Amino acid sequence: MITIIEKKLNLALSPRQHPHCLVCQIPNNLQRRDGMFKISDAEEQWLKIRSILELVATGKGNLKKLNFLLMPESILPAAAVCEALELIDRSFRPNTVTVFGVEHISLSEYREYLRRYQDDNAEALASVEIDMEGGDIDQVPVNWCVVAVKESDGHLRVFLEAKSHPFVGEESFDHRHDLYRGKIFTLFRCHPTCFNFMTLICLDYVYRDLYQSNIGTIIDRANQLFFETRQRLDLLAVIQCNPKPEHRAFRDVVNGFYGEYLSYTPGVRDTSTIFCNVASGTDCEGISADTSFGHSSVILHDSHRLEPQRSVEFATDDFGGLPVCRLRFGTEPRLYYFNLPLFQELDPRTTRMQLKIHSIYLPDQKGEWVRLSGEDLTLKP
Numbered sequence: 001m002i003t004i005i006e007k008k009l010n011l012a013l014s015p016r017q018h019p020h021c022l023v024c025q026i027p028n029n030l031q032r033r034d035g036m037f038k039i040s041d042a043e044e045q046w047l048k049i050r051s052i053l054e055l056v057a058t059g060k061g062n063l064k065k066l067n068f069l070l071m072p073e074s075i076l077p078a079a080a081v082c083e084a085l086e087l088i089d090r091s092f093r094p095n096t097v098t099v100f101g102v103e104h105i106s107l108s109e110y111r112e113y114l115r116r117y118q119d120d121n122a123e124a125l126a127s128v129e130i131d132m133e134g135g136d137i138d139q140v141p142v143n144w145c146v147v148a149v150k151e152s153d154g155h156l157r158v159f160l161e162a163k164s165h166p167f168v169g170e171e172s173f174d175h176r177h178d179l180y181r182g183k184i185f186t187l188f189r190c191h192p193t194c195f196n197f198m199t200l201i202c203l204d205y206v207y208r209d210l211y212q213s214n215i216g217t218i219i220d221r222a223n224q225l226f227f228e229t230r231q232r233l234d235l236l237a238v239i240q241c242n243p244k245p246e247h248r249a250f251r252d253v254v255n256g257f258y259g260e261y262l263s264y265t266p267g268v269r270d271t272s273t274i275f276c277n278v279a280s281g282t283d284c285e286g287i288s289a290d291t292s293f294g295h296s297s298v299i300l301h302d303s304h305r306l307e308p309q310r311s312v313e314f315a316t317d318d319f320g321g322l323p324v325c326r327l328r329f330g331t332e333p334r335l336y337y338f339n340l341p342l343f344q345e346l347d348p349r350t351t352r353m354q355l356k357i358h359s360i361y362l363p364d365q366k367g368e369w370v371r372l373s374g375e376d377l378t379l380k381p
Helices: 042-058 078-091 107-116 122-133 214-229 248-259
Strands: 003-011 020-025 029-033 036-039 066-070 096-106 141-150 156-162 184-192 195-201 235-239 272-276 297-301 314-317 324-329 334-339 357-363 369-371
Touching: 003 122, 003 214, 020 272, 036 042, 036 141, 042 066, 042 078, 042 096, 042 369, 066 235, 078 096, 078 141, 078 156, 096 107, 096 195, 096 235, 107 122, 107 141, 107 156, 122 156, 122 184, 141 184, 141 195, 156 184, 184 214, 195 214, 214 248, 248 272, 248 297, 324 334
Parallel strands: 003 184, 020 066, 066 096, 195 235, 235 272
Antiparallel strands: 020 334, 029 036, 036 096, 096 141, 141 156, 184 195, 272 297, 297 324, 314 324, 334 357, 357 369
């Protein structure tokens, strides 16, 4: 199973300002090539991603306050990773975290990326090298993501994470085409601001075997963090290319994560969980056309009291009777910009909701991102 390691980040999030997050729900087209899932229109896809990065770099409106930028699983062509990181390093503001999934590459190629950024990935590199010494697996595909952190002093740090559990399309009887299983997950701890977060790739959120589960390991580590330091896991970001984002398996894990049915879980009780999925229009070879991508969401413990609301673009609910408050988005290509709760405990003197949507962007015919007006967000009766 997984091993959770800690990485300290020099991030100075304002103690008086909510952390701000931009979730990018954009479509993707994946085709199997040589046993790997590759983006079919790589150049066009990179231009789409670049337009988002440039929008953030420009900082229109209050995007200047952005702290977390999340993009879906397998969304970026591997050939564009270095260019994307250069743009982030050159143009992004300090105290910014960017997470994006990358299309499949071979394990030998993944090792080269780990070596390039080995100052921040020593544990993951050691794990890969041990695995490669144990067998002929150089060409095994890797589903991976990048966590790029622009620290408060402007220094860019790059962390890589390999997915540990495949979806059905990524599994094969031929071991040479079976997905590599990542074993290193990172708990990021921000200083001087005490803010802790983790990232997962889709089914890594729900994966378990007979004796252990990924989410159980994360809960145990977060509880240990609480009992040792009185800090918590503040944010769990799950990036997806998921045709069934509300499958029972995800609902069951959400229920167990926040439910505290068997034991008290102070380490995750106030965690904000964000699911960042691809949008409708996504095409993944081997997945039937009647599936539905989209429905990115934000989930909080029900103590945060999100009032029932419904509009054309979003709605709030309790995920079918769970002990949570959920902000659920639609399926269309959108950029959702919102803030996360500032204080873990509710202030009984106020009725203000702690999660606010600041803006929603949609693509126009020129490929640029246009902010929706207030009239487009009118609540339904």
